[in-house]
Amino acid sequence: MIEPEPGTVIERRPRREKSQAPVRARKPRERRDRGGFASAVVGAVLEAWDELRVHRTRVLLSLIGVGVAVCSLTSVVGIGSIAQQSQIEQLERGSGRPATLVLSPPYNPVSGEQGDLAAFRAAVATAADRYSIGYWGSVSYGQTTVQFANGTDLVNAQTVDVDYGTMHRVQLGQGRWFTDLDEQRLAPAIIVSDAFYQRIGAPDLRTHPTATLVGERSVTAVMIGVLPSSPYDQSLQMYILNSAYAGIATPGALAQSVPQYEFWVPPALAAQLTDLVRRDISAALGDGWQVDVNRQDYLSWEGGGDPLGPIRSVLAGISVLILLLGALGLVNISLVTVRQRIREIGIRRSFGATAPRVFFAVMMESVVATVVAGAVGVLIAVFIVQNPFVRNLVASGLSDVPPFPVEAAIIGLASAALVGALAGLLPALVAVRVKVIDAIRY
Amino acid sequence: MTLLRLEAVTRSVELPDGERLDILKGVDLAVEVGDHVSIIGRSGSGKSTLLNLLGLLDTPTSGQILFDDEPLETLSGGRRDRKRGRDIGFIFQQFNLLGGRTALENVMTPLMYASGRQFWRRNSLAIEMLERVGLGHRMQSTPEKLSGGEQQRVAIARALVRGPRLILADEPTGALDIETGASVMALLDEVAEQSGAALITITHDANVAALARRHYRLDRGVLAPVDVNRALAISLPEASL
Numbered sequence: 001m002i003e004p005e006p007g008t009v010i011e012r013r014p015r016r017e018k019s020q021a022p023v024r025a026r027k028p029r030e031r032r033d034r035g036g037f038a039s040a041v042v043g044a045v046l047e048a049w050d051e052l053r054v055h056r057t058r059v060l061l062s063l064i065g066v067g068v069a070v071c072s073l074t075s076v077v078g079i080g081s082i083a084q085q086s087q088i089e090q091l092e093r094g095s096g097r098p099a100t101l102v103l104s105p106p107y108n109p110v111s112g113e114q115g116d117l118a119a120f121r122a123a124v125a126t127a128a129d130r131y132s133i134g135y136w137g138s139v140s141y142g143q144t145t146v147q148f149a150n151g152t153d154l155v156n157a158q159t160v161d162v163d164y165g166t167m168h169r170v171q172l173g174q175g176r177w178f179t180d181l182d183e184q185r186l187a188p189a190i191i192v193s194d195a196f197y198q199r200i201g202a203p204d205l206r207t208h209p210t211a212t213l214v215g216e217r218s219v220t221a222v223m224i225g226v227l228p229s230s231p232y233d234q235s236l237q238m239y240i241l242n243s244a245y246a247g248i249a250t251p252g253a254l255a256q257s258v259p260q261y262e263f264w265v266p267p268a269l270a271a272q273l274t275d276l277v278r279r280d281i282s283a284a285l286g287d288g289w290q291v292d293v294n295r296q297d298y299l300s301w302e303g304g305g306d307p308l309g310p311i312r313s314v315l316a317g318i319s320v321l322i323l324l325l326g327a328l329g330l331v332n333i334s335l336v337t338v339r340q341r342i343r344e345i346g347i348r349r350s351f352g353a354t355a356p357r358v359f360f361a362v363m364m365e366s367v368v369a370t371v372v373a374g375a376v377g378v379l380i381a382v383f384i385v386q387n388p389f390v391r392n393l394v395a396s397g398l399s400d401v402p403p404f405p406v407e408a409a410i411i412g413l414a415s416a417a418l419v420g421a422l423a424g425l426l427p428a429l430v431a432v433r434v435k436v437i438d439a440i441r442y
Numbered sequence: 443m444t445l446l447r448l449e450a451v452t453r454s455v456e457l458p459d460g461e462r463l464d465i466l467k468g469v470d471l472a473v474e475v476g477d478h479v480s481i482i483g484r485s486g487s488g489k490s491t492l493l494n495l496l497g498l499l500d501t502p503t504s505g506q507i508l509f510d511d512e513p514l515e516t517l518s519g520g521r522r523d524r525k526r527g528r529d530i531g532f533i534f535q536q537f538n539l540l541g542g543r544t545a546l547e548n549v550m551t552p553l554m555y556a557s558g559r560q561f562w563r564r565n566s567l568a569i570e571m572l573e574r575v576g577l578g579h580r581m582q583s584t585p586e587k588l589s590g591g592e593q594q595r596v597a598i599a600r601a602l603v604r605g606p607r608l609i610l611a612d613e614p615t616g617a618l619d620i621e622t623g624a625s626v627m628a629l630l631d632e633v634a635e636q637s638g639a640a641l642i643t644i645t646h647d648a649n650v651a652a653l654a655r656r657h658y659r660l661d662r663g664v665l666a667p668v669d670v671n672r673a674l675a676i677s678l679p680e681a682s683l
């Protein structure tokens with residue numbers, strides 16, 4: 001350390017001759033360092049991070065908009081995914097899960113006469129066995145009279161097999177779905193609608209409550225499950241196993257109840273299996289009989305394309321709008337900030353920061369900041385979407401609760417980085433156009 | 443050995459009304475390795491423009507600037523920037539330290555644009571340089587907590603940390619009182635001499651200019667040698683220069 005000289009007048013000190021000075025005549029080429037690219041990249045990232053650290057208050061304030069935008073975007077995508085799953089499950093309850101093939105009873109296309117149902121059932125069973133169909137069964141509809149405390153009433157009965165519950169994602173409000181053991185019950189098991197359940201007095205299912213099915217010979221059925229209550233459906237309904245219904249229904253009711261069979265097959269094989277099953281069953285029934293095999297799940301519906309497409313489009317539109325607003329806010333703040341930092345940029349240029357380096361640093365600063373804000377936004381979105389209250393609000397009673405969609409998190413982070421890059425572009429262009437000396441004297 | 447040479451350098455700009463303004467008129471200057479040159483001039487005489495040219499921040503309208511006998515017009519913008527970072531150190535009148543950063547971080551700033559050993563060892567190099575200017579105990583202080591003299595010492599450390607071969611000091615004592623200015627100039631002179639760097643001081647203060655080995659006056663764009671010692675001896679104010 002050299003001590004400052006006293007006095008208010010600068011004294012001219014004797015100077016060394018040039019030859020005495022430790023003259024360095026190293027040429028730049030000789031002093032050139034290696035590994036310039038790595039140090040340039042690391043340097044730019046460190047510089048960007050340093051800027052964020054020093055200006056953290058401003059950065060925090062400017063990034064609130066981006067964080068909120070990314071949180072909204074991710075939440076919308078996440079909630080959209082849950083809503084989509086909810087709608088899918090609703091559709092699958094009605095039409096079956098993809099791919100569900102429906103086999104209608106055989107008929108004679110010339111006379112219109114219906115074919116032998118027993119032979120049809122045998123042919124269906126053979127086909128199911130041949131093609132290793134894991135889930136299949138028949139569905140038919142009928143009516144039965146049930147004794148309630150204030151009299152009898154007609155109840156719509158849907159007769160099904162055990163697999164129907166899985167194939168149609170049947171969801172119960174309480175109790176359980178049928179099992180194979182229920183086939184062996186002497187007193188048939190039934191699953192009833194909430195209206196039925198309330199009408200009969202809402203008994204505790206643990207007490208194995210019964211209902212009397214009135215017919216030529218009355219049968220006592222055991223309620224093992226109740227469908228969820230719905231304000232839009234107050235009808236009296238029940239599910240009963242095909243085997244049990246055959247035992248209690250009158251011949252007339254049985255004759256009116258025409259079964260159709262459903263196969264749940266892999267979607268990729270649906271078209272091929274449709275042809276094979278149709279061919280096999282028609283061959284088994286003999287000449288003159290026609291069997292219709294069609295795919296009925298929601299993915300096969302014609303005309304509408306993807307039924308969830310409109311929802312997706314609306315959600316995507318809202319998300320992009322939110323993100324654009326966030327980006328506009330960030331661009332605005334970034335531009336103002338760069339103008340305030342012109343002197344600093346000029347100083348950096350005077351120390352050898354190249355124009356691309358300044359451009360990259362300003363861009364990186366924006367990208368690093370928005371990615372951090374995006375990560376925070378995504379975390380908040382995960383908390384919102386995973387919150388049970390929100391889930392119940394959006395889609396109560398999901399049977400397959402989807403995990404937080406990874407694509408939502410990826411979209412959120414990628415959007416944050418994109419917004420950061422776009423928002424950093426204009427300020428970065430402004431930064432590289434800075435005239436160094438003017439900026440330093442700014 | 444000539445480090446920097448200006449040969450018949452002119453710089454002119456076009457005014458909004460289409461008229462041409464000649465800021466520098468045929469400037470010739472040769473700066474040797476380890477040289478100390480002062481350039482004095484009044485406001486508006488073209489000092490800033492000359493500083494831009496000497497610092498490779500601008501290009502002349504005509505004439506030639508050679509650094510290490512290499513004409514600068516052959517260098518691309520990026521190469522000129524890198525050369526500036528590697529070979530030229532700036533010291534400004536208003537110190538121009540980066541706010542919110544400590545003295546250590548300020549001195550490390552030029553090393554962020556270095557590569558290889560200088561980049562990866564930037565912390566230890568900056569500490570070494572701050573100790574050299576007597577600020578080893580103020581490394582973690584931000585500019586707001588440093589006196590004017592200390593800030594200018596940090597600026598000197600920052601200008602020298604990459605081992606430049608040319609130091610451009612633009613009114614280095616302009617924002618300091620006389621006593622502090624004297625000590626800062628003494629330090630700058632000493633450190634530049636020790637490192638063997640050429641020092642060009644641009645100032646309007648004859649006392650500061652007198653410290654240099656060779657003196658020039660810039661007047662209306664014309665650079666000419668001046669006897670600053672004579673001016674000081676007869677106690678003429680700077681206006682007489």
